Amino acid sequence: MMRKLVAGIDIGGTNVFFALVDAEGNIFSKSSVRTKDFPEPQQLVDEVSSQILSLMKNHPDHELSGVGIGAPNGNFFNGTIEFAPNLNWKGIIPLAKYFEEKLNCKAILNNDANAAALGEMIFGGAKGMKDFIFITLGTGLGSGIVVNGEIVYGHDGFAGEIGHVMVERNGRPCGCGRKGCLETYCSATGIVKTYLEIISQSEITNHKSEIDARYIFEKAHHGEQAAIDSFNFTGDLLGYALANSVAYTSPEAIFLFGGLAQAGDLIFKPTIESFERNVLNIYKGKVKILPSRLNETDAAILGAAAPVWK
Amino acid sequence: MMRKLVAGIDIGGTNVFFALVDAEGNIFSKSSVRTKDFPEPQQLVDEVSSQILSLMKNHPDHELSGVGIGAPNGNFFNGTIEFAPNLNWKGIIPLAKYFEEKLNCKAILNNDANAAALGEMIFGGAKGMKDFIFITLGTGLGSGIVVNGEIVYGHDGFAGEIGHVMVERNGRPCGCGRKGCLETYCSATGIVKTYLEIISQSEITNHKSEIDARYIFEKAHHGEQAAIDSFNFTGDLLGYALANSVAYTSPEAIFLFGGLAQAGDLIFKPTIESFERNVLNIYKGKVKILPSRLNETDAAILGAAAPVWK
Numbered sequence: 001m002m003r004k005l006v007a008g009i010d011i012g013g014t015n016v017f018f019a020l021v022d023a024e025g026n027i028f029s030k031s032s033v034r035t036k037d038f039p040e041p042q043q044l045v046d047e048v049s050s051q052i053l054s055l056m057k058n059h060p061d062h063e064l065s066g067v068g069i070g071a072p073n074g075n076f077f078n079g080t081i082e083f084a085p086n087l088n089w090k091g092i093i094p095l096a097k098y099f100e101e102k103l104n105c106k107a108i109l110n111n112d113a114n115a116a117a118l119g120e121m122i123f124g125g126a127k128g129m130k131d132f133i134f135i136t137l138g139t140g141l142g143s144g145i146v147v148n149g150e151i152v153y154g155h156d157g158f159a160g161e162i163g164h165v166m167v168e169r170n171g172r173p174c175g176c177g178r179k180g181c182l183e184t185y186c187s188a189t190g191i192v193k194t195y196l197e198i199i200s201q202s203e204i205t206n207h208k209s210e211i212d213a214r215y216i217f218e219k220a221h222h223g224e225q226a227a228i229d230s231f232n233f234t235g236d237l238l239g240y241a242l243a244n245s246v247a248y249t250s251p252e253a254i255f256l257f258g259g260l261a262q263a264g265d266l267i268f269k270p271t272i273e274s275f276e277r278n279v280l281n282i283y284k285g286k287v288k289i290l291p292s293r294l295n296e297t298d299a300a301i302l303g304a305a306a307p308v309w310k
Numbered sequence: 311m312m313r314k315l316v317a318g319i320d321i322g323g324t325n326v327f328f329a330l331v332d333a334e335g336n337i338f339s340k341s342s343v344r345t346k347d348f349p350e351p352q353q354l355v356d357e358v359s360s361q362i363l364s365l366m367k368n369h370p371d372h373e374l375s376g377v378g379i380g381a382p383n384g385n386f387f388n389g390t391i392e393f394a395p396n397l398n399w400k401g402i403i404p405l406a407k408y409f410e411e412k413l414n415c416k417a418i419l420n421n422d423a424n425a426a427a428l429g430e431m432i433f434g435g436a437k438g439m440k441d442f443i444f445i446t447l448g449t450g451l452g453s454g455i456v457v458n459g460e461i462v463y464g465h466d467g468f469a470g471e472i473g474h475v476m477v478e479r480n481g482r483p484c485g486c487g488r489k490g491c492l493e494t495y496c497s498a499t500g501i502v503k504t505y506l507e508i509i510s511q512s513e514i515t516n517h518k519s520e521i522d523a524r525y526i527f528e529k530a531h532h533g534e535q536a537a538i539d540s541f542n543f544t545g546d547l548l549g550y551a552l553a554n555s556v557a558y559t560s561p562e563a564i565f566l567f568g569g570l571a572q573a574g575d576l577i578f579k580p581t582i583e584s585f586e587r588n589v590l591n592i593y594k595g596k597v598k599i600l601p602s603r604l605n606e607t608d609a610a611i612l613g614a615a616a617p618v619w620k
Contacts, residue, residue, distance in 0.1 A: 073592065083591055131465040145558060147462050147469075154457070154560025155441040156596060161557040164590045166550070176590055240476070247471040248455060248558045250464025280474045280486055281393055282383065286466060 004065040007052045007103075008305030010112060010297060011035065011044075011071040011095075013086035013139035017297040018048055020055055020062075021305040025123050027298055029055040041081075041093045049102040067099045067107040070115030070304035072142065077157035079109045085175030086140045108307045112136070112300060114151050114160060116292075117144025119303030120255055125293035131251045133242075134292075135162065137260035137267075140175070141183035141190075147249055163187070167241050186238040188213035188259050195230040217263050231266040238267075239274025246283050257292035257299065264291075314375040317362045317413075318615030320422060320607060321345065321354075321381040321405075323396035323449035327607040328358055330365055330372075331615040335433050337608055339365040351391075351403045359412040377409045377417040380425030380614035382452065387467035389419045395485030396450045418617045422446070422610060424461050424470060426602075427454025429613030430565055435603035441561045443552075444602075445472065447570035447577075450485070451493035451500075457559055473497070477551050496548040498523035498569050505540040527573050541576040548577075549584025556593050567602035567609065574601075 005028070009018040012035060019030035031051055038044035056064055073084035079096025081089065099107040110118070117134035120126040126134070130149045136142040141163030145152040152159045163183035164176055171180025172193060184190055195216050196204055207215075219227035242254055260267055272289050279287070292299060315338070319328040322345060329340040341361055348354035366374055383394035389406025391399065409417040420428070427444035430436040436444070440459045446452040451473030455462040462469045473493035474486055481490025482503060494500055505526050506514055517525075529537035552564055570577055582599050589597070602609060 131469075147457050147464070148460065150458065152457050152559055154556075155562035156560055156593075158592050159441075159457075159558065159560035161560075161590060161592075165554045165557050166588070178588070178590070244475045245558070246464075247475050248469065248555070249462055250466055250469035250471075252465040278476070278488070280471060280488070282468050282471075283466075 002063040003061060005056070005059060005062045006065060006305040006308045007067045008301035008303075009048060009067060009069045010115070010300035010304055011069065011081075011087075012112065013072065016044065016048060017301060018052065019301050020052070020059065021302060023309055025302055027301060029058060030297065030301070031055065036088065039088060041089045041095060042098060045095065045098040045102055049099065052103065064103065064105055066105050066308035067103060068115070068305040068308040069095060069099065069107060069109040070112040070300050071095060071109060072112050072140065073158075074109045074111040074114075075157040076108070076110050076114070076153055079107065081109070082158075085177075106308065110304060110307060111142070111144065111158075111160065113142030114144040115303035115306075116142075116257060116294075116300045117146060117151060117255075117303065118306045119294055119299035119301075120257070120292055121146060122306055123294060123302055124299060125255060125290055126253065129252050131249060133162070133245060133249065133251045133254045135242075135254060135256050137187055137256060137258040139188055141187045145249055146251075152249075162241070162245060165241060165244070167237060182237070182241050186234055186241065186260075191216055191230050191234050191260065194233050195226060198226045198229055213259055217266065220263070220266050228266070231263065232270045234260070235267050235270025236274045239271045239276075240278045242271070242289070243275050243278035243280070243283075246287055247280060250283065251287060253288040253290055255290050255292045257294075258296065261291055312373040313371060315366070315369060315372045316375060316615040316618045317377045318611035318613075319358060319377065319379045320425070320610035320614055321379065321391075321397075322422065323382065326354065326358060327611060328362065329611050330362070330369065331612060333619055335612055337611060339368060340607065340611070341365065346398065349398060351399045351405060352408060355405070355408040355412055359409065362413065374413065374415055376415050376618035377413060378425070378615040378618040379405060379409065379417060379419040380422040380610050381405060381419060382422050382450065383468075384419045384421040384424075385467040386418075386420050386424065386463055389417065391419070392468075416618065420614060420617060421452070421454065421470065423452030424454040425613035425616075426452075426567060426604075426610045427456060427461060427565075427613065428616045429604055429609035429611075430567070430602055431456060432616055433604060433612055434609060435565060435600055436563065439562050441559060443472070443555060443559065443561045443564045445552075445564060445566050447497055447566060447568040449498055451497045455559055456561075462559075472551070472555055475551060475554070477547060492547070492551050496544055496551065496570075501526055501540050501544050501570065504543050505536060508536045508539055523569055527576065530573070530576050538576070541573065542580045544570070545577050545580025546584045549581045549586075550588045552581070552599070553585050553588035553590070553593075556597055557590060560593065561597060563598040563600055565600050565602045567604075568606065571601055
């Protein structure tokens with residue numbers, strides 16, 4: 001009998017990572033394309049499917065038994081991406097169906113953060129935990145909420161959008177059309193906006209094209225006060241928002257994942273300080289705020305693939 | 311064989327209601343005492359236990375098979391009330407143990423709002439729903455969150471404290487020691503504060519002792535603008551907070567319960583308008599905001615008793 005592989009696909013605002021995954025969570029033949037190169041979702045499906053089929057040729061003793069997709073605003077129940085503010089594709093996109101038609105196998109789509117949370121739960125730092133929150137600090141802020149060992153999907157499959165909890169009245173405009181959403185502050189793009197608000201106009205004029213979250217990290221690492229202040233502001237607001245979040249599901253831990261989480265103490269210290277200062281007394285000292293234990297692209301790919309094996 | 315009854319006890323900031331309940335959810339011999347009459351929790355346990363035993367004498371063919379308690383900051387896992395801001399009893403109180411010792415039967419304690427949510431799920435408007443949020447607008451704002459047909463307890467049993475989600479930076483001081491918690495605005499005491507901020511000093515001087523949520527309701531009912539504005543302000547903020555809440559668990563419905571919810575359109579209209587205006591597009595038009603279908607004290611008593619029957 002042929003052995004089986006699953007294609008795990010992680011769709012982000014910037015990149016689409018994909019790989020073949022076996023039942024033990026080993027990853028083979030990782031590859032990627034740039035999301036913005038595909039104005040229409042079918043074009044992406046065509047390209048990724050064709051690359052997956054050619055990757056499968058390296059494994060002649062295996063068959064492709066399914067596709068698992070993690071995507072922003074992905075709906076597990078419907079297999080669709082719906083109104084994703086951080087993607088160019090508008091409206092409701094039946095991406096699982098597109099992949100099923102192209103690859104003649106089942107496709108399961110999950111919210112990208114839910115997929116990564118599943119990865120953390122099965123292969124990472126949340127092993128054995130029944131209640132945790134998983135936060136991705138990427139282009140936006142994604143979240144996966146686990147209650148009693150299960151991802152919270154909610155009535156319609158769209159639960160866990162902590163990035164769109166409004167934290168400032170009349171705050172920064174958000175891609176979702178509203179104002180003051182958490183992700184307009186606490187994300188890679190959010191910290192850039194914060195930094196641009198703090199530094200002088202002349203610095204902006206000289207460096208604007210280079211300024212991204214990594215640039216701010218390097219500056220902070222070398223002691224630049226504006227960059228350190230940007231991380232402190234971001235962590236302060238994130239800690240405040242997470243203090244509110246635990247009042248919903250009272251998790252054992254909150255995992256921070258994604259580029260900004262890799263800034264270590266620069267982001268964790270102000271976040272934890274603000275969290276403990278702001279959290280309701282009954283939760284004080286009880287909730288661990290931890291870095292994800294998984295490699296960034298691996299977690300999302302493994303988590304995307306995981307439900308296909310079930 | 312003796313038939314069985316359970317004592318359901320609903321502990322609130324103002325009153326303690328209790329009754330005997332049979333397995334079909336019929337309520338017998340309802341009674342109550344005033345919470346503030348008992349400076350020590352053991353005094354309350356003594357009085358309520360003795361009244362329960364005397365109520366049992368009316369049912370000579372039944373035995374008391376257990377006690378179910380709903381209480382603010384009640385912890386289902388530990389059977390304790392912990393640091394309840396709206397009770398005079400401070401610290402951690404092992405109330406289930408006190409009742410067990412006094413009545414020689416098992417006692418199960420739940421958060422009061424979780425108990426009422428269970429009542430709504432088993433006997434009320436949430437029958438058949440798997441994902442909903444239950445909000446009690448009483449002295450404070452309590453909440454019970456149901457995900458996939460189960461109350462969310464979280465890691466430590468303290469999940470579902472939406473009343474202590476902070477909605478205003480440096481907002482009104484809260485009994486929990488922090489500022490700007492939702493319940494300082496959206497509760498019977500919150501709307502009184504709002505009304506006192508709106509009306510003139512001379513009105514306050516003349517009516518202060520009479521002004522409670524019911525007074526404001528009567529005034530609004532008779533068209534007084536300050537009272538109507540107080541309901542609008544309360545609903546506006548509640549709708550905003552509930553719009554944020556659905557981003558966590560994406561419920562099918564939100565039930566409003568308690569005195570303030572009985573104000574009908576005065577509270578539901580501004581709440582629903584604000585909710586739909588503020589909610590993320592993927593949730594728009596999907597979440598029903600409904601009045602509880604249960605009589606106020608019955609829901610809490612039935613819900614408190616429910617876990618004992620399991």
